[in-house]
Amino acid sequence: MHIPTITRPLAFLPPLLLLLAGCATTSTAPPALKAPADPVALSAALNRISWGVNTSTYRQAEKIGYSAWLERQLHPGAAVLPAAAQAQIDAMTISQKPLPQLVQELEQQRRDYDKAMVDDDAKKAAQRAYQQEMSRLAKEAATRSLLRDLYSPNQLQEQMTWFWMNHFNVHQGKSNLRVLVGDYEEQAIRPHALGKFRDLLASTLHHPAMIRYLDNEQNAANRINENYAREIMELHTLGVDGGYTQNDVQQLARILTGVGVNLGDKTPDVRRDKQSQYVRKGLFEFNPNRHDYGDKVFLGQTVKGRGLAEVDEALDRLSRSPATARYVSRKLAIYFVADEPPPQLVERMAARFLSSDGDIAAVLRTLFDAPEFTQSLGKKFKDPVHYVVSAVRLTYDDKIILNAGPMLGWLNRMAEPLYGRQTPDGYPLMAPGWDSPGQMITRFEIAKAIGNGNAGLFKTEGAQPLEKVAFPQLANALYYQSLQTSLAPATRQALEQAASPQEWNTLLLSSPELMHR
């Protein structure tokens, strides 16, 4: 793995004027700012660690102190969402039916129409209904995800859930993944988002969404499919320069043979001597008939052929490799610090990764305590998800939206829909992926929709809302206490020229400062 040895001085970073951080008061590196005392610095730190600063998050951190707030973020308890948000989640089909049941009902529906329908039009209509139901379930999952981003007290856990969903990317457009993505996020990713990397890696490997997305269902002894094996090493653990060879890809693929998905209620006829090896957990299946029981030489060491335990051994090696520590740490630093993160910070994080046996919260603690983190505040360009979520959080604070549809639509327009990245590499985390001319103009249109207060976030499908939507109040105490101070002169000048409160909102949400975190 190539480790650049030259530290990029902060002065070489793009001159983005004075941004939210507002910490450009000294030219020498300030000490680690563990407990930002002044409102501007506190607001800037919260803005990066949460899905975007808003009044309630600010008040909470102010009340218990930044250190205690950060500690709670790194080691969160059960997330208690506001009742109005939780009620929306509870009403969802994906909350009410366990995944195997959901999948089986849908598959049954498909089989039924295939058998029963004779004429093409009826068949088409039935197929459309099946497709629509899958899309509806995926939309439920995306809505649930956004509600948590907006309102969960465990903001860091939610940011990390998005990060890992992107790191272990699956695409909802493949096969029946629209039914699986919600469970993947809820069961495989979120519970481990701040835990041990090894557990996270294993839980993605055992989820049907991942197995199906990267074709491991097709991977069987003497009929090797390398897709998943390659991506585990290239994208999930070691990184493309992590020191593995094509032969390691093939060996890992052999190790992964037999790891598959079983959606039905039938159990395969496993040969007698291997019956005890058969594993079925939910929709996950390990089928010994399909496994290659020969010995493998993987990353320079022999893996004795013995079934599913080989996978555990491979994951142990991968998750404890220094290459993985560096690769994952660097990606975290790109997400939380800068497009080109300081190499020394990455090295410290990687060292913590290894010394803590891949404890994600411990690695993040190293990151958040670093002076490089504090110095970077306000300078990271928001990707569309961060832009949309932070704008709605800032604008409406804890007033619970009733319809996530407009937000999902905006993410589509900006090309970053949840579960919508087709390739396994996940969405780009750096500015060039998201700051194209068309996308900037789209952001301003979205800023205006939010700023005007008529975007439809409080319009339920069907019945009209009982109360009239409160006009967004962006010019509030939080603004005057912290945000205002960090605005560049050009932004203030524009705001002064606003002809109406709506226009003032639109301009603030369109400003360069609000495009960064």
Added chain:
Amino acid sequence: MKRRTLLKSLAAASATLSASSMAGQLWAAPASKTRLLFVFMRGGYDATSLLVPVSSQYYYQVRPNIAIPKTATLPIDADWGLHPVLADSIHPLFNAGQVAFVPFAGTEDLSRSHFETQDSIELGQALDRTRDYRSGFLNRLASTLNADRASAISFTDQLPLIMQGGLQVPNTALRSVAKPAVDARQAKMIAAMYEHTTLAQQVNEGFEVRDDVMKKMSGEMLAANRNAVSTKGFELEARRIAKLMKDKYNIGFVDVGGWDTHVGQGNATGYLASRLDELGRGLAGFAQEMGPDWKDTVVVVVSEFGRTFRENGNRGTDHGHGTVYWVMGGSVNGGKVHGEQVRLEQPTLFQNRDYPVLNEYRAMFGGLLSRMYGLNAGQVATIFGTKGRDLGLV
């Protein structure tokens, strides 16, 4: 097919041409006048219903419900007929020598997955090497031509993979053009906020494209009030694209969906016919709207794969492999079918189900673009990672 032998020897001859001798026979138009519109039919269209293999008895045998009778097709040559729904749109252009078809075209990607194969095509990179998922081939083309010769734009909501890469390419969808909510005064105020930031260029360019679109469309809005029948759907979109490509943007991209016909695709009439009708009218409308500039324009129409040669149990077709690409333009070597071909019978089917790919798309586009823009072999290799193969399309 007699033609096959001839074409094979022609292809062999052109493959031996050196870069310098190819550079001597540039296409007529200077590169900055040259316009390229790339149309992607997403979903894998049934190319067999576009260019009907009328001389193949086997075709009629294995498509008992969805084959198009020879007598119904529009004449192309002894082996092929065109879908009848294109009688007023594409066929007249074909007869005028402005449309060429390349059957057995496609990728080496065997996944038969929509998105993997679409990505393969848009990336335009070799499959057996590590791929750069951030670099599409139209972006590399625009970079190679430099800003003085290329002004690329994507007519889509999102910047597609094919246009992503080192060069900043703007994008704007023209399917539905709504008056932007951010008005001119607000745009000015927003741009002023960005004046001294690193995003100034993107913001200014974005507003500029937005204003170009509005300017070009204002005439359309006036005209729409006078015409009894207004154009809609893809034709409207394609005419708008032509308006923008006439003076400013010379490399464009647009996609058209709805081709994944697993069930009840129809034959001379029906679902697929109406999709082809809409596409055909759109492309003919584009040609007409380009006016005198049509002679300097090339439209390439592709899809990620063809479909199974046999119909399935639902009067539709499933994901296949080789397909038919279209190349259109005022100066293309049209009115005929190009590239290597094979007679379509059971033994010649790829994996006993699909068209084989005899005209690999990267080599084919390499050859085409090198003729259009006078690219040398090194430039073609930079874009496609392979040598170009000149099929004599322009």
